[in-house]
Amino acid sequence: MTQIGVVRSTSGDASANALMDQRDQLAAEINKLVGVSVVVQDDGNYNLYIGSGQALVTGGHANALTAVADPADPTQYLVALHIGPSEVALDSRQITGGKVGGLLAFREDMLIPTQRQLGTLAYTLTQTFNALHAAGFDLNGAAGGAFFAPATLRDPVANLNNSGNAAYAVAVTAPGLLADSDYRLSYDGANYTLIRLSDNTSFAAADLASLNTAIAGEGLSFSLNSGAIAAGDSYLVRPTQYAAHGLALAVSDPAAIAAALGATPGDNQNALRLAGVQTQKLLGNGSNSLQSAYGAPRRPSNSLQSAYDQLVSRNATLANGADINVTAYQTLTDQATAAQQSFSGVNLDEEAANLIQYQQAYQAAARAMQIAASLFDEILAIGR
Amino acid sequence: MRISSATFYAASLTGIRDQQSAIARLNQQIGSGQRLLAAKDDPVAMGRVLALSESIASRVQFQSNQQKAELALKQEHTLLDGLYSALSSVRQALVDTSAGHDQSLRDQAAATLAGLYAHIKSLLNYRDPGGDYIFAGYETATQPYSHVPAYDPALPGGPADSPDSAYGGDAGVRRIEVEQGRFVQINDNLNGFMQAGGGADMLELIDQAAIDLHDAVTPAATLQGRLDAAYADLGTVIDGVRNLTAAVAGRLMEVDDAGKSTEQFLLQERNALGSLTELDQAAAIVELQQRQVSLQAAESAFSLTAKLSLFNYLS
Numbered sequence A: 001m002t003q004i005g006v007v008r009s010t011s012g013d014a015s016a017n018a019l020m021d022q023r024d025q026l027a028a029e030i031n032k033l034v035g036v037s038v039v040v041q042d043d044g045n046y047n048l049y050i051g052s053g054q055a056l057v058t059g060g061h062a063n064a065l066t067a068v069a070d071p072a073d074p075t076q077y078l079v080a081l082h083i084g085p086s087e088v089a090l091d092s093r094q095i096t097g098g099k100v101g102g103l104l105a106f107r108e109d110m111l112i113p114t115q116r117q118l119g120t121l122a123y124t125l126t127q128t129f130n131a132l133h134a135a136g137f138d139l140n141g142a143a144g145g146a147f148f149a150p151a152t153l154r155d156p157v158a159n160l161n162n163s164g165n166a167a168y169a170v171a172v173t174a175p176g177l178l179a180d181s182d183y184r185l186s187y188d189g190a191n192y193t194l195i196r197l198s199d200n201t202s203f204a205a206a207d208l209a210s211l212n213t214a215i216a217g218e219g220l221s222f223s224l225n226s227g228a229i230a231a232g233d234s235y236l237v238r239p240t241q242y243a244a245h246g247l248a249l250a251v252s253d254p255a256a257i258a259a260a261l262g263a264t265p266g267d268n269q270n271a272l273r274l275a276g277v278q279t280q281k282l283l284g285n286g287s288n289s290l291q292s293a294y295g296a297p298r299r300p301s302n303s304l305q306s307a308y309d310q311l312v313s314r315n316a317t318l319a320n321g322a323d324i325n326v327t328a329y330q331t332l333t334d335q336a337t338a339a340q341q342s343f344s345g346v347n348l349d350e351e352a353a354n355l356i357q358y359q360q361a362y363q364a365a366a367r368a369m370q371i372a373a374s375l376f377d378e379i380l381a382i383g384r
Numbered sequence B: 001m002r003i004s005s006a007t008f009y010a011a012s013l014t015g016i017r018d019q020q021s022a023i024a025r026l027n028q029q030i031g032s033g034q035r036l037l038a039a040k041d042d043p044v045a046m047g048r049v050l051a052l053s054e055s056i057a058s059r060v061q062f063q064s065n066q067q068k069a070e071l072a073l074k075q076e077h078t079l080l081d082g083l084y085s086a087l088s089s090v091r092q093a094l095v096d097t098s099a100g101h102d103q104s105l106r107d108q109a110a111a112t113l114a115g116l117y118a119h120i121k122s123l124l125n126y127r128d129p130g131g132d133y134i135f136a137g138y139e140t141a142t143q144p145y146s147h148v149p150a151y152d153p154a155l156p157g158g159p160a161d162s163p164d165s166a167y168g169g170d171a172g173v174r175r176i177e178v179e180q181g182r183f184v185q186i187n188d189n190l191n192g193f194m195q196a197g198g199g200a201d202m203l204e205l206i207d208q209a210a211i212d213l214h215d216a217v218t219p220a221a222t223l224q225g226r227l228d229a230a231y232a233d234l235g236t237v238i239d240g241v242r243n244l245t246a247a248v249a250g251r252l253m254e255v256d257d258a259g260k261s262t263e264q265f266l267l268q269e270r271n272a273l274g275s276l277t278e279l280d281q282a283a284a285i286v287e288l289q290q291r292q293v294s295l296q297a298a299e300s301a302f303s304l305t306a307k308l309s310l311f312n313y314l315s
Helices: A014-033 A098-134 A208-214 A269-276 A289-294 A304-344 A348-383 B005-032 B043-096 B103-124 B202-214 B220-277 B281-306
Strands: A036-040 A046-050 A054-058 A065-070 A073-083 A086-090 A167-172 A183-187 A192-196 A201-205 A220-226 A234-237 B175-179 B182-185
Touching: A014 A036, A014 A046, A014 A098, A054 A073, A065 A086, A073 A098, A098 A269, A098 A304, A192 A208, A201 A208, A208 A220, A269 B175, A304 B005, A304 B043, B005 B281, B043 B103, B043 B175, B043 B202, B043 B220, B103 B202, B175 B220, B182 B220, B202 B220
Parallel strands: none
Antiparallel strands: A036 A046, A046 A054, A065 A073, A073 A086, A167 A220, A183 A192, A183 A234, A192 A201, B175 B182
């Protein structure tokens, strides 16, 4: 990248022109990977900036980009800029454009929300179904076991920069109240704060038990597994992110399906209740604004099926929007390329015409030389 | 506008590529018969497609539930019909025979009653093809009626008491959901009319009548009093069977009705789904032809103009 920085142009210097072409090409290649803005300096040098204005190339110096573990969730990666000895992790939202920008936007806007929603669906299905199933009896009169393998919630993720060593567990107390959002749990030495990241609504309390009371409307509760928290520590909370991973049947024997409410073989009352899960309103509609706007608690308004339909529709709309963007940006790119090419591109016919022009000029000059030579010959002949 | 040679080629290529991808898509659509190849093709329609598919799947399940309910109810209806005619025969035997008749006639009637007793008992203990007792409530694995008859033609006729009868099932009734939120009862408990008065059930009553007819010791007047009482009790039982038969027939009609409306809804929803997802083949094929012509035109235009170059005239 340092090659981009300084190409001092001295007019008419052919090698400098070639280098400048090369520099433009490199800048275009970088933009294919990640969106950067090019600022042309007074001396003709290029400065490249990334994100919200962090310098990628300034003067003759280039800063390296690397992938580093996200401190908030070390299983995920962020793009970091190395400025001197220090390493600055860039917020994923600041990286726009290019392949990297596209991948990051996909992760933030599509992958993580879809994982969360699918996980919430899987968790709610397994919990609701298993609870009903456990209340019944199977063909042999035994109490119902787990119908689905129980979905596991992801524990709150400790920030890499935490100084304490507390490990927490999160539980879903009411799936129907879950907001379509991640949360951040933090501690400032006096208070625990939980922030709903989709709209930055925060809940604070002096201890975990009080916090759990304060966040009852979110359908979540926290408990300390081990260790102790220190001031300034924070945890990223994505309870249902991976809950859909292990979705599997736990019952393999038809006789182990708890269809009965009493321990009698011909009782199908529990089977009817299990079938009712399909249309039961179990989930919220994912909007966070209801509570704040009307002061009313969120209420489950979606069946599992309609929540799934919404999930598919949402992703289809995003994919459709992406298609439209591809077409629009393709057109813009084509126009920009055509404009650039119309200015600096080579037209072979034009070159041929120029060639003919120069050829004719050459021939004319040669002809003039020939005439001059014959004139001299004539004159010399006269003198003889 | 000044066009560079690279732009010229690129523009031609873009045109050809666009036509090709449109043709590939049309080929896929025509091959599958589907207008929507992916959810993103029409997100709004896709939402409705999902809702319709889900509704259709539920209704297909309800159809299979309706079939199950219909089979169970028809089976019960047949059994109740059999029960009714067997009980009518018992009543007829009691009408035809009185305690004043000749002992040989009475023994004959007693033998008839014993035969009907066995038939009725087998109907009451009927097991469906799955081996489940259908008149035992939820206790489908337990024989509901296990009364042991005391009538024995081999013994000389004398006074005897038919043993008490006990019901081995429970009061449970199964229901099947035949339409969203519409449940139909598919088995019945016969206890409502099985008790024939005086704590004796239908089987005990018939067994006792056979014993009484076979009884050559007890005075005829006493016996006739008992037989008359049995006849009256039997009337109540038969009324009960007829009422239940009517109720089962009513449920069968309800299932049939649910079947008709499910069929109608299915037809409507399948049509709606079809209009959302199915491809207009004719229109697609016409478009394919148009695209092919355009592609050919673009290709030949490219090959014709690409050959043009001033360099061809330089020698």
